[in-house]
Amino acid sequence: MTMNAVASLSGELPQEEQARVVDADDAYRRLVARLSHQSVVKHFDAYVDVPWDDPAYAIDHDDPRFELPDFDALGSTTWYQSQPAAVRSRIGLHMVATFARIGWQFESVLKRGLLEFALRLPDGAPEFRYCYHEVIEEAQHSLMFNEFVTRTGLPTRPPAILGVGDPLVLRFARRFPELFFFFVLAGEDPIDYSQREMLKSGRGLHPLVERISRIHVTEEARHIAFARHFLRRRVPQLGGAKMFLLRLRTAVVMKIAATLMSRPSGHVVRTYDIPRAVLRQAFGPGSVGARHVKRALFKPRELCWELGVLNERWAPFWQRLGIYAPRGQME
Numbered sequence: 001m002t003m004n005a006v007a008s009l010s011g012e013l014p015q016e017e018q019a020r021v022v023d024a025d026d027a028y029r030r031l032v033a034r035l036s037h038q039s040v041v042k043h044f045d046a047y048v049d050v051p052w053d054d055p056a057y058a059i060d061h062d063d064p065r066f067e068l069p070d071f072d073a074l075g076s077t078t079w080y081q082s083q084p085a086a087v088r089s090r091i092g093l094h095m096v097a098t099f100a101r102i103g104w105q106f107e108s109v110l111k112r113g114l115l116e117f118a119l120r121l122p123d124g125a126p127e128f129r130y131c132y133h134e135v136i137e138e139a140q141h142s143l144m145f146n147e148f149v150t151r152t153g154l155p156t157r158p159p160a161i162l163g164v165g166d167p168l169v170l171r172f173a174r175r176f177p178e179l180f181f182f183f184v185l186a187g188e189d190p191i192d193y194s195q196r197e198m199l200k201s202g203r204g205l206h207p208l209v210e211r212i213s214r215i216h217v218t219e220e221a222r223h224i225a226f227a228r229h230f231l232r233r234r235v236p237q238l239g240g241a242k243m244f245l246l247r248l249r250t251a252v253v254m255k256i257a258a259t260l261m262s263r264p265s266g267h268v269v270r271t272y273d274i275p276r277a278v279l280r281q282a283f284g285p286g287s288v289g290a291r292h293v294k295r296a297l298f299k300p301r302e303l304c305w306e307l308g309v310l311n312e313r314w315a316p317f318w319q320r321l322g323i324y325a326p327r328g329q330m331e
C-alpha cells in the first residue's frame, strides 16, 4: 500500500478522494501482477529459443539481406548506394552488430539500476517481483546480443560516451527512480520503434536478426508498460525542484539515447571511411536520420507531454536538442 493509500485510510483525504486513491492503488497492483504473470508464461531463453547452429541462420558478411534499405538514413545516400555490394552488406551487418553491442551495454546498467531500485523497496512492494523478472529477461537479451556479435566475427567498439554515465544512472535508481525510469524508456522505446519498423517493413530480413528482434520486441513491450505506469503513478507526486531536474535531464538523456541507436558509431565511420558530408546529409538537421530520431521518440515524448515533463515553456529546449514535436505529432 502506498503512502497515499495509507493517508486516505487514516482519514486525511476527503471520502471521494480516498476511494479514487484506493482504486488507483488496486489497479496499479493488478497491472504489475499481470506483467509479472506474463513474464512467467511467455518468456524466452537465449540458447533454447534461437537456433544458432541451424545452417539457415549462419552469418555471411556478403549476405545482401544485411544491406541497408533505401528508406534508411545512410542507405538512402548516393555514397552508400555506389559502394560495391560486399561493402554495402558489411556496413549493414557491422551497424547491427554495434547496435547489439550498445544494447547489451545499456542493459547492463539497466539491470544494475533495477537491482538497486528493488533493494530499497518496502516489504510487499509489487514492483520487487516485476523488477526481478525484468532483470532476468534483460540478461537473456544480453546473452542473445553477445552471441550474435561473436558470430559476426566483427570487432565492435561502442561509442565512448557509453559507460561514462553509469554511476550517475545508478544513483538515480537509488534516489530518483522517476529519472531512472525515464532513462529506461529513453533506451528502450527508440530500439523498440526501430525493431518494429524493421519487422513490418516486409523486406527479407536475415532469420537470425528477425528471430532476435521478435523475441526482444515481445519482452520489451512489458518493460515499457511497467516504466510508463510507474511514471504515471509517481511523477505527479514530485515537488518543484525534482520536476525541474526531471525536465532538464530527461530531454538530454532522450537525445543521447535515440542518437546512439540511429547512426553508425565512430568506429564504423572510420572502418569504412564514411565521408563527413555523407554523415551530414544522412543525419544533419532536416535529414532522414534527424526525422527518424524524432519519430523514434514519439511515445516517450508523448508521456512527457502528458506528465508535464515537456510543456510549452520547455519546448524551445527540446527544439534546440532537435527532438521536439508538438503533442500528438510524430515529428
Ligand SMILES: [Fe+2]
Pocket: 107, 137, 138, 141, 216, 220
Ligand atoms: Fe532488452
Ligand SMILES: [Fe+2]
Pocket: 138, 188, 219, 220, 223, 224
Ligand atoms: Fe527491456
